[in-house]
Amino acid sequence: MRISWKWLNEFCKIPLSPEEAAERLTVTGCEVENIERPCSALKGLVVGKIERLQIHPERPDLFVAEVDLGGPRAQCVTAARNLREGDTVPYGAPGSVIADGTVLGKRTFDSVVSVGMMLSAEEIGLPGIADEFGILRLPAHLTAGEDLLKALNLDDCILEISITPNRGDLLSLMGLARECYGVIEGSTLEKHELKLPRIGDPGSISWEGVTLEDPGCPLYGLSFAPSVQIGPSPMETRIRLAFSGIRSINNIVDATNYIMLVTGQPLHAFDLDRLPAREITVRGAREGERFRTLDGQDHTLAEGDLLITSGGIPVALAGVMGGENSEITAETKSVAFESAFFEPLRVSRTARRLGMGTEASYRFSRGVDPSRVLPTLSCLYEYLLKEAAQHHLEENVRVVSTRSWEKRRISLTRRKMHRVLLWDDLEQASKILQKLDLREISATDEKRVFEIPTSRADLSIEEDLIEEVGRLRGYESVPSRIPPLLHGTGRVGEEVEAHRKIRVAAMSRGFLEIVTYSFINPKWVEWLRIPETDPRSRGFRLTNPISQEQSLMRTTLLPGLLQALQTNLRSGWKDPIRLFEVGRVFLPGEEGEDHRESLRMAGVSWNGKERRVLHETSLKDDVLSIKADVMALCGSRGQIPGFSTGHEPFGHAGQTAQVSLEGKPCGYLTSIKPGILRELEIPGPVFAFELEIESLLPEKGFRFGQVVRYPAVYRDISLIAPVNRPAASVEEDLRRLGGTLLRELVLFDVYQGPGIPEGTRSLAFSLAYGDPARTLRDEEVDAVHEQLRLNLSAKGYVLR
Amino acid sequence: MDTIHAKIENIREKMMQELGSAGNSESLQALRVRYLGKKGELTQMLRSLGNLPPEKRPAAGQALNQLRQEIEAALDARALLIAREEDEAREATDFVDVTLPPRGRGWGGFHPVVQTMNEIIDIFVGMGFSVAYGPEIEDDFHNFEALNIPPHHPARDMQDTFYLDNGRLLRTHTSPVEVRAMLRWGAPLRIIVPGKVYRRDSDQTHSPMFHQLEGLLIDEDVSLADLKGCLNTFVGAIFGRPLDSRFRASYFPFTEPSLEMDVECFACSGRNPSCRICKGTGWLEILGCGMTHPNVLRYGGIDPDRYNGFAWGMGPDRVAMLKYGLTDLRVLFEGHGSFLTGGGY
Numbered sequence A: 001m002r003i004s005w006k007w008l009n010e011f012c013k014i015p016l017s018p019e020e021a022a023e024r025l026t027v028t029g030c031e032v033e034n035i036e037r038p039c040s041a042l043k044g045l046v047v048g049k050i051e052r053l054q055i056h057p058e059r060p061d062l063f064v065a066e067v068d069l070g071g072p073r074a075q076c077v078t079a080a081r082n083l084r085e086g087d088t089v090p091y092g093a094p095g096s097v098i099a100d101g102t103v104l105g106k107r108t109f110d111s112v113v114s115v116g117m118m119l120s121a122e123e124i125g126l127p128g129i130a131d132e133f134g135i136l137r138l139p140a141h142l143t144a145g146e147d148l149l150k151a152l153n154l155d156d157c158i159l160e161i162s163i164t165p166n167r168g169d170l171l172s173l174m175g176l177a178r179e180c181y182g183v184i185e186g187s188t189l190e191k192h193e194l195k196l197p198r199i200g201d202p203g204s205i206s207w208e209g210v211t212l213e214d215p216g217c218p219l220y221g222l223s224f225a226p227s228v229q230i231g232p233s234p235m236e237t238r239i240r241l242a243f244s245g246i247r248s249i250n251n252i253v254d255a256t257n258y259i260m261l262v263t264g265q266p267l268h269a270f271d272l273d274r275l276p277a278r279e280i281t282v283r284g285a286r287e288g289e290r291f292r293t294l295d296g297q298d299h300t301l302a303e304g305d306l307l308i309t310s311g312g313i314p315v316a317l318a319g320v321m322g323g324e325n326s327e328i329t330a331e332t333k334s335v336a337f338e339s340a341f342f343e344p345l346r347v348s349r350t351a352r353r354l355g356m357g358t359e360a361s362y363r364f365s366r367g368v369d370p371s372r373v374l375p376t377l378s379c380l381y382e383y384l385l386k387e388a389a390q391h392h393l394e395e396n397v398r399v400v401s402t403r404s405w406e407k408r409r410i411s412l413t414r415r416k417m418h419r420v421l422l423w424d425d426l427e428q429a430s431k432i433l434q435k436l437d438l439r440e441i442s443a444t445d446e447k448r449v450f451e452i453p454t455s456r457a458d459l460s461i462e463e464d465l466i467e468e469v470g471r472l473r474g475y476e477s478v479p480s481r482i483p484p485l486l487h488g489t490g491r492v493g494e495e496v497e498a499h500r501k502i503r504v505a506a507m508s509r510g511f512l513e514i515v516t517y518s519f520i521n522p523k524w525v526e527w528l529r530i531p532e533t534d535p536r537s538r539g540f541r542l543t544n545p546i547s548q549e550q551s552l553m554r555t556t557l558l559p560g561l562l563q564a565l566q567t568n569l570r571s572g573w574k575d576p577i578r579l580f581e582v583g584r585v586f587l588p589g590e591e592g593e594d595h596r597e598s599l600r601m602a603g604v605s606w607n608g609k610e611r612r613v614l615h616e617t618s619l620k621d622d623v624l625s626i627k628a629d630v631m632a633l634c635g636s637r638g639q640i641p642g643f644s645t646g647h648e649p650f651g652h653a654g655q656t657a658q659v660s661l662e663g664k665p666c667g668y669l670t671s672i673k674p675g676i677l678r679e680l681e682i683p684g685p686v687f688a689f690e691l692e693i694e695s696l697l698p699e700k701g702f703r704f705g706q707v708v709r710y711p712a713v714y715r716d717i718s719l720i721a722p723v724n725r726p727a728a729s730v731e732e733d734l735r736r737l738g739g740t741l742l743r744e745l746v747l748f749d750v751y752q753g754p755g756i757p758e759g760t761r762s763l764a765f766s767l768a769y770g771d772p773a774r775t776l777r778d779e780e781v782d783a784v785h786e787q788l789r790l791n792l793s794a795k796g797y798v799l800r
Numbered sequence B: 001m002d003t004i005h006a007k008i009e010n011i012r013e014k015m016m017q018e019l020g021s022a023g024n025s026e027s028l029q030a031l032r033v034r035y036l037g038k039k040g041e042l043t044q045m046l047r048s049l050g051n052l053p054p055e056k057r058p059a060a061g062q063a064l065n066q067l068r069q070e071i072e073a074a075l076d077a078r079a080l081l082i083a084r085e086e087d088e089a090r091e092a093t094d095f096v097d098v099t100l101p102p103r104g105r106g107w108g109g110f111h112p113v114v115q116t117m118n119e120i121i122d123i124f125v126g127m128g129f130s131v132a133y134g135p136e137i138e139d140d141f142h143n144f145e146a147l148n149i150p151p152h153h154p155a156r157d158m159q160d161t162f163y164l165d166n167g168r169l170l171r172t173h174t175s176p177v178e179v180r181a182m183l184r185w186g187a188p189l190r191i192i193v194p195g196k197v198y199r200r201d202s203d204q205t206h207s208p209m210f211h212q213l214e215g216l217l218i219d220e221d222v223s224l225a226d227l228k229g230c231l232n233t234f235v236g237a238i239f240g241r242p243l244d245s246r247f248r249a250s251y252f253p254f255t256e257p258s259l260e261m262d263v264e265c266f267a268c269s270g271r272n273p274s275c276r277i278c279k280g281t282g283w284l285e286i287l288g289c290g291m292t293h294p295n296v297l298r299y300g301g302i303d304p305d306r307y308n309g310f311a312w313g314m315g316p317d318r319v320a321m322l323k324y325g326l327t328d329l330r331v332l333f334e335g336h337g338s339f340l341t342g343g344g345y
């Protein structure tokens, strides 16, 4: 909200500079985001009166004016066509500065010298106050030669205040003045009495009545102006509206806005003659009902929206905006003014749904003060009486009300206040609260009871009062202490611990940690060729994404990693790169579950682009080097993963492993399908893995081995097995058939090619035999080894 | 007898002379063979001792043995010297330029937010808080209603929400875990909740996904003083030195009173009116906090007359940006290698 400092001071005299006041307001909860001085660029401008106005002797499109500056005179040439002799205008002499920073001087227009300039609204930086094209014409009562800024109160500043949603009461000068009085020491509240209007039938017009059909509007007042003269608002109003960020429309609409700024109660003006009937009914909208608001927009209404109707026809969307059918125009002759209370949540819902945040809906959503609904009509009446235009106003106001408002009572106890603030001076607390217009109605040593003004809908429980006391006293007065540890120590927990160990292990192995968005482009499902049968194709979609590219909740971490890889490649990255991310994926739930969130760890590795560097080959990854990484990551949790031939829709058919822990599948390790990489424009290969962290949560207690005191005896064995027989299964056979003395075996050669039958390969192992209690003799080992060879032959292996 | 002793002297002299000119291990080995080998001069002399008269044998034998020991010692000493010289010569030619690039893989790199989040967790765990988690896909009840934000309440405008096609929403803050934790563990309670949150907002300082760390302490007789103490301690720990702080009144539906905590700008301490970090205000907004609203305690099944508590929510992204001097929030989630490695890898 934008608040004029000078205007505010008419309601509460503040003995501080705007900056000091802003600091205090900010600390107490009204954050002043900026202090703007809209006319600070202007220099040396004065008020001038046009003495004589003639057509330029040589240029019929120009005028020559003689401007009285309160003694001295100046001759000015202008193209503006809106001036007459006797008009009062803003004038800048040579050397003065206008809003855009231009320094004025002398110019000659076809032999006529123009000294300085008469100015338009735009040239003094307030385009919004113009009521016609041309030079800005000022009120006639201003004196020639007067300083323009002083004369128009332009030497003001605007506080831009961010008001929290609970403080609807601050959306007015009166409300803000009360707050300033409460929070700023030494300020004085200027009395602005709110009085009820005269309630009764309007004598000067015929009016049938007001019917309230919907509890969403419990109070409705209408006042009338049987005859009005539509025109621009007085200069002062236009300037104040402009400073408050409100566009000037005409004197009637401006009046409603001006009064709203003062009391916080939004008003609406209907063209009385354009109302379909001389009655108003407030009712709920019907589902699908159509309505055109005065901004020309058509809306489809929903049940729950509140409508103001007349003769059965909607004329306003209650609390949000009036209808085009009854708005004030230049031809309007008579007016009805509405001041009402609408239920905050009803207005809020409509305004949010239709995206219509108006000054009115903003205030109604936050709750207006019911006790100001009718007095605001009195304020309007008085304002219009003072306005120069010739209006005929009706003093009686029609009011219908279906509810009354009790003032809430809240008690403040010493015990609770002390518990929160460590301070228990109820007497002082009461003084603080009374400055905010809370009335103390009973007092004991332990408890005070306060009556809350209806403007403060946000105050409803004792804690609210403690907050008022706390913030006005200042939170710096509360000491600072560390709560003692009474209930055991803090625990990081398994998930954080697992995450930490795994991430450090990954970083030690050259992986770069990244964080990517949880929502991805839905096209990734297609790009990664994930079939419909795969739960990973059934991610949740955002119904209101910022963009399509971020509209599907990820079901795997792979897209984010591949996209990061693409981003890097597009920006010219050439080095080998390994990336990893730990984050959640979101999968459809199983049996009664709403959904499943699974914490994952995934990584990708790319070997880099043709680039001349030293030792290049030693950094090249392949599926087996990534396997070592996966083993190390699991190892950081004391776990040993198992690998078996696997299948992933995006994985190279011959280079994909299923990773498991304790025999339970927990992820994959793969080389991404070359076709996919081609489509993603990533020059392959890319290796990737993804693991469920949940499987790694139980940290295995590490088991140490036996101390070896007697050296092993080594023998090699080389055998031929079908190509599709996993090495792991051959190893398993060797272990099973090797006898009790076989201590260790290492695969040291795999060969496939000439000399070996088609479809088979040769595997060579180095076997270590040993006994924990003694050194084995060669003959013993030979016997055992020979037995193993026989066993293997029996099993069908061809030994070499 | 003189002849044998003269011979010994002769050998000693010759040997020492030749030893002096033996320049490498090969010539030294030759020398060793010539004197001490099977056919070496000294060996032959020892063999010829039998030809001497018996009474002269002991003295001659003793002299010969002494010579043998002397020669061995001299050869060994010389061998050591030569080996060292040879090693030095070899090392001098076997030179590796240690300024060449390393072979193998170096340290990867951490993400500033994950790193900062972990630091923050450790600070609060040290103060007795335990880590709790909750779902990122939430329902309206936990994200709003149980936090005292009824439907259509204007406070909902403070947090523009993403909705999902299953009727759920993406949590807009980590606060829903407060109620879940209260229902699960009851009071007293001391938890922190790190995690991702989502709001429909995107510009230089807003990302549709960002991180939060929520804290909640519930006990008997909790004061704003406890809140200030915890958070001041945290600030000192994360920024490495105690910083001035101020607590401003604010509004959150789920706390009462509600405050915002600002800390002294660690870059300028308020002394630089054109400071880029604090924009000249001298203060950095760091987190929102307050005393847990009694309605929230009730939703969590906790009696607000017996227990009260405080809560806060902070943005580790912002803390990380302050710590590492970053200006654009969005690059945090794009995985740029050049950014994360500080330019090299």
Ligand SMILES: [Zn+2]
Pocket (backbone or CB within 6 Å): B265, B266, B267, B268, B269, B270, B271, B272, B275, B276, B277, B278, B279, B280, B281, B282, B283
């Ligand atoms: Zn600073």
